[in-house]
Amino acid sequence: MKLKTKKAAAKRFRFSATGKIKFKRVNKRHGLGNKSSARKLKLRPGSYLFDGDMKHIEKCMPYGSV
16 A cells, blocks of 8 residues: 655655755744844754654655655
8 A cells, every 4th residue: 555645744854865854944934034144044054853853754754765
């Protein structure tokens, strides 16, 4: 039986070539005039998920890591 991908997870996460899960930082979409430049600068880079969180996202995206 085929498994369904959780579309909410597919929109937020990507798999790297080595199998890690990448994501972008939140709070960078709207209301940017109220946030300080330093705060916006820190939100700029993406990051990788920790191992404990990766297990849950891999279940949500069963065909992403293949």
